[in-house]
Amino acid sequence: xxxxxxFGSAVFANAARVLVCLEEVGIEYEVVEVDYMAKEHKGPxxxxxxxxxxxxxxxxxxxxxxxxxxxxxxxxxxxGKASNVDLLREDSAEEAxxxxxxxxxxxxxxxxxxAPIVYECVVFPARLGMQPNQKVVDESLExxxxxxxxxEARLSKSKYLAGDFFSFADLTHxxxxxxFMKTTHASLLDKFPHVKAWWEDLMSRPSTKKHGAGMxxxx
Amino acid sequence: xxxxxxxxxxxxxxVTRCVAALEEAGADYEIVPINFGTGEHKSPxxxxxxxxxxxxxxxxxxxxxxxxxxxxxxxxxxNKPELLKEGDLKEAAIVxxxxxxxxxxxxxxxxxxxxxxxxxxxLGGTCDQKVVDENLExxxxxxxxxEARLSKSKYLAGDYISLADxxxxxxxxxxxxxxxxSVFDAYPHVKAWWSGLMARPSVQKVAALMKPSx
Numbered sequence: 527x528x529x530x531x532x533f534g535s536a537v538f539a540n541a542a543r544v545l546v547c548l549e550e551v552g553i554e555y556e557v558v559e560v561d562y563m564a565k566e567h568k569g570p571x572x573x574x575x576x577x578x579x580x581x582x583x584x585x586x587x588x589x590x591x592x593x594x595x596x597x598x599x600x601x602x603x604x605x606g607k608a609s610n611v612d613l614l615r616e617d618s619a620e621e622a623x624x625x626x627x628x629x630x631x632x633x634x635x636x637x638x639x640x641a642p643i644v645y646e647c648v649v650f651p652a653r654l655g656m657q658p659n660q661k662v663v664d665e666s667l668e669x670x671x672x673x674x675x676x677x678e679a680r681l682s683k684s685k686y687l688a689g690d691f692f693s694f695a696d697l698t699h700x701x702x703x704x705x706f707m708k709t710t711h712a713s714l715l716d717k718f719p720h721v722k723a724w725w726e727d728l729m730s731r732p733s734t735k736k737h738g739a740g741m742x743x744x745x
Numbered sequence: 746x747x748x749x750x751x752x753x754x755x756x757x758x759x760v761t762r763c764v765a766a767l768e769e770a771g772a773d774y775e776i777v778p779i780n781f782g783t784g785e786h787k788s789p790x791x792x793x794x795x796x797x798x799x800x801x802x803x804x805x806x807x808x809x810x811x812x813x814x815x816x817x818x819x820x821x822x823x824n825k826p827e828l829l830k831e832g833d834l835k836e837a838a839i840v841x842x843x844x845x846x847x848x849x850x851x852x853x854x855x856x857x858x859x860x861x862x863x864x865x866x867x868l869g870g871t872c873d874q875k876v877v878d879e880n881l882e883x884x885x886x887x888x889x890x891x892e893a894r895l896s897k898s899k900y901l902a903g904d905y906i907s908l909a910d911x912x913x914x915x916x917x918x919x920x921x922x923x924x925x926x927s928v929f930d931a932y933p934h935v936k937a938w939w940s941g942l943m944a945r946p947s948v949q950k951v952a953a954l955m956k957p958s959x
Contacts, residue, residue, distance in 0.1 A: 577890045577893065577894070578846075578850055578887075578890060588835075589834075589835050589838065591838055591839070591842055592842060593841070593842050593845035593846060593849065595841075595845055596838060596841035596842040596844070596845045597838075597842075599838070599841050600834065600837075600838035600841065603834060603837070603838075604834050616822075616831075619819060619822045619823050620808050622818075622819075622822065623808060623810050623815060623818070623819040623822075624810065626810075626812070626814070626815035626818050626819070627810050627811060627812050627815040629815070630812035630814055630815045631797075631812060633848065633849075634812065634848075635797060676796045676797060679796065680796070
């Protein structure tokens with residue numbers, strides 16, 4: 527039985543999202559590099575996996591998926607039970623809804639605020655030799671601060687985002703936050719003690735510790 | 746059992762995204778308007794439902810949730826799980842893929858156009874044509890992918906309708922209220938897919954709600 531294959535390595539934040547889920551469920555998988563700088567993601571082979579020419583994609587037997595959040599849910603749903611890992615809580619419509627809420631919040635509030643900082647301060651300097659656009663960084667930091675106020679209020683009331691149980695809603699924050707915490711702006715989290723504690727708890731998991739090591743982008 | 750309450754203005758395509766799903770799923774719900782003009786969306790009562798001060802929010806008994814796509818999924822899980830292909834790992838994953846595509850590829854290109862053309866003038870601003878043009882180009886590239894996909898299957902996730910198709914209804918109805926609806930003309934399979942969706946009672950209900958009152 528061929529192992530699950532992920533196209534795109536942990537260096538790509540969206541691939542890392544999928545890889546930590548694979549670690550959480552503990553199944554065998556392999557990673558196939560996609561050469562971004564050589565535009566391999568726009569070549570015919572990768573386009574047959576992901577018609578939008580983006581990273582990651584995942585193949586599991588005859589199943590070929592793209593969009594990291596969809597892939598992650600498939601992995602957690604298919605392989606979670608066997609490893610006693612339930613990060614989607616789909617046996618309860620109410621709990622699953624709360625996981626969905628905070629997964630959407632990551633996608634539509636958190637990611638748009640944090641990603642520009644990661645691109646400007648980590649990705650562009652490493653890949654393109656560019657200096658950060660300070661205006662973009664400052665505007666994003668302000669937005670992120672407002673989002674983190676809401677997270678602080680939420681995490682003052684429950685241990686994790688969807689409730690008192692760890693879920694995909696928490697885990698989905700790993701990749702971009704990991705890169706953000708490598709920048710000089712990491713100290714922003716110091717203003718939000720519950721958020722900081724939640725992040726440290728997330729980073730204490732074997733899955734995030736393992737893939738953090740593969741997320742290395744230097745100029 | 747009290748009906749679910751969907752909070753928000755029907756002017757919002759995020760609110761009406763939920764209406765399409767709630768209608769298709771046959772859910773028992775009512776719409777509770779939130780008045781943006783009086784700042785009701787930032788009131789303590791509404792912030793307790795949606796801490797980002799946005800619409801929609803949904804209340805079902807003790808459960809209060811927000812984010813339109815989370816609400817849509819909940820409505821399906823409770824009333825019509827086949828719209829998510831629950832129970833079939835492969836098909837459920839493909840539905841999830843195209844639900845993500847709606848959010849991150851289609852609506853991410855379309856909503857800046859809708860904002861410039863439909864919303865900004867209402868707020869006393871002027872449409873930034875450069876933003877519209879850039880996003881129309883992005884949207885066309887997305888529609889090329891949709892055209893290829895819909896040449897191979899009747900609906901986005903397969904030959905069955907799913908939440909992935911329905912999540913497109915509200916924003917696409919808004920597109921047809923702008924001068925740019927002709928962007929679909931170059932993509933016959935996309936056009937046919939859209940005509941099929943428009944014929945559904947659930948989507949017709951959304952269209953009726955979006956009409957400005959006489």
